[in-house]
Amino acid sequence: MAWTRPLSMMLGLTLAASASAQVTNEAEPNTQVPAGSRHYAASGFPDRVVASPAQEASTGFAVAWRTDASVSQPALQLVLAGDSPDVGVPRELTATTQALTSENGLSHHHRVQIDGLKPDTLYAYRVQGQDTWGSWNHFRTAAPAGTPLTLLYFGDTQNKNLSLVSRVLRQAWRSTPDARLALFAGDLVSGKDGVDDSEWAEWFEAGRWLLEGTAVAPAPGNHEYHEEFEDTPQERRVLGGHWPVTFALPDNGPTATAKTTYWFDYQGVRVAVIDGTSALDLGTGRAQAKWLDTVLASNPHPWSIVLIHQPFYSPRAERDNLKLVEQVLPVIRKHKVDLVLQGHDHTYGRRGDTDSTTTPVFVVSVAGPKQYRLSDYARRTMKPVGEDTQLYQVLKIDPQHLSYESRTATGRLYDAFELQRDAKGGKRLVEQTQGRIAPRDCARPSSPKGREDRCWE
Incomplete structure (x- = not known):
């Protein structure tokens, strides 16, 4: 005999399906705590x-x-x-x-x-x-120079860290258990002083195991700063209160950016972290460039990486970051930095420099759900590019090879290449196209908040 569902059950399923169909993709808040909640207040427990x-x-x-x-x-x-x-x-x-x-x-x-x-x-x-x-x-601890290294690189996390960034960090950690180092390209949270402590709490909650057991090296972004005397002639950028106390970073930057600029060596790679916001808005670009020149000139290793929030070549329209291009980029070119890892523009884009040399390779990526749209210039000069996609990057480095992969939040391969070093120290870039998914574009006319310049909030 055929089994027949009770009418009440069928009605319940119909109502549930109807209610589900009415759910819309509205923008959610940056944290999961209700307004006024002090769920993340400090306690005696570390x-x-x-x-x-x-x-x-x-x-x-x-x-x-x-x-x-x-x-x-x-x-x-x-x-x-x-x-x-x-x-x-x-x-x-x-x-x-x-x-x-x-x-x-x-x-x-x-x-x-x-x-x-x-x-x-x-x-x-x-x-x-x-x-x-x-x-x-x-x-x-890091192994001696020359030992193969696996590291992770994340673009902006910034928004909805617990809700949506957490899945990217988990996927990266799950797929790359041998990663020793994690680079974050700034804008870890979105808020300003007085409203962002819960956002910092959820950034830590999203990446807890990764942050406790991996060497974490972040660059400051513009959202790590806040505006003082806003909308007055005295308006200025001020480093937010969380950054100086949240991380215990190397104390070896220039005096002008002592709390936000630093360098370190890790298994045959020299990593230099630049404060792009301070260079653009506080006039420290030349001081940082002079410092960077010294750091890179003394590099004994075959590889170098510069980590900075704002891109030298922006994939988003109407952003040129001219002071960085004029003051810092010449040093990067002079020392033929291998990779310049960036964030800020909430899209994906990769390109070389204007002189067609193999290095530097410039990358912009985004780990969080805040997604912008690419400029026409980016589509002409960068390949691949991407919109509407949360990403993480895996780098595997030995003395002769630097392998780079960009993967989506579900682990699919989005971009890949390899820098190969010859016996004389020369380098060439080899594209790795097998297994890549097709470039992704935003299919929405506007974000949930109605902004046409963004794909998602």
């Missing part, structure tokens, strides 16, 4: 733990974390990672502490610089709170 590379990443790293104001100068414990739950007697280091007041109240931010370590060695560390400790986290 949170927002993030590791970063030391200048010489084979012998050290640094850790930053947060607690409430009941904790001052807590300890970090470090041991060689082993297979027994008996970790032994740890080395204990005392943190330095800075206070921060936000919409979630007063918090204390702690950091420890760890040195004297063995290269390519797995350590376990934990951080202290109020009468409690965080979990033991594993962190492997």
Whole structure:
């Protein structure tokens, strides 16, 4: 006998289907906490733990974390990672502490610089709170120069970190478990001081395991700054309060941008991080260029990467970043930097320099859901390009090869190439087209907020 569903069940299914059909893609807020909620207020339990590379990443790293104001100068414990739950007697280091007041109240931010370590060695560390400790986290120091390296690069995360960026970070981490280093090209969050602490909390929530066990190196973006004296003749950019206390980065930048510009070496690669916002809006471009010239001139390694938020060649219309082009780009050209990794324009685009040399290769990418539209100029001068696509990048580097892949949030291959180095140090670029999906364009006439210059919010 054929089974017949009860009318009430059929009606319920029909109503559910009808309700589902009425759901629209409206823009959602940047955080998942209701207005006025202090869900992410600091407590005596340590949170927002993030590791970063030391200048010489084979012998050290640094850790930053947060607690409430009941904790001052807590300890970090470090041991060689082993297979027994008996970790032994740890080395204990005392943190330095800075206070921060936000919409979630007063918090204390702690950091420890760890040195004297063995290269390519797995350590376990934990951080202290109020009468409690965080979990033991594993962190492997960089191997000696010449050892193959896998690293991740993310464009802007910025919006809806917990809701939509988290899937990109998880996919990257799941597909690349051997990644030692993670580069973030700025605009990690969207808000300004006074409204962005919950956004920072959800950035940490989205990438927690990656941030605790990988050497994280971010560049500051324009959204890490806020406007002071807005709409007055005294209006100016001011670095937001979170950036200086959130990360424990190498202290080796120029005086003009001491908190936001730095460099480090990692397994045969020199990475230099530039503050594009300060160069464009605060007049520090020449000072950063002079510093970068010195950093790159002393590079003993076969590869170099510059990480910066604003692109030298913008894939979005009406953005030229002229001061960067005039003041910093000549140094990048002079030293034939291999990769310039960028964000800011919320699209994808790759191109070489104007003189048709193999390097530098300029890339703009976006990890978050805020998506812009490409300019006609970008479509003529960049290949491939992309819209409406969340991406992450995987780089695999050895002394003779630099392999680059850009992948979508679901892990599909979007772009790939390889830089090959010959015996004399010359380099050539080889396109890798097999397995790539077709370039993606935005199919929407406007974003959910009605903006025609954006594809998605």
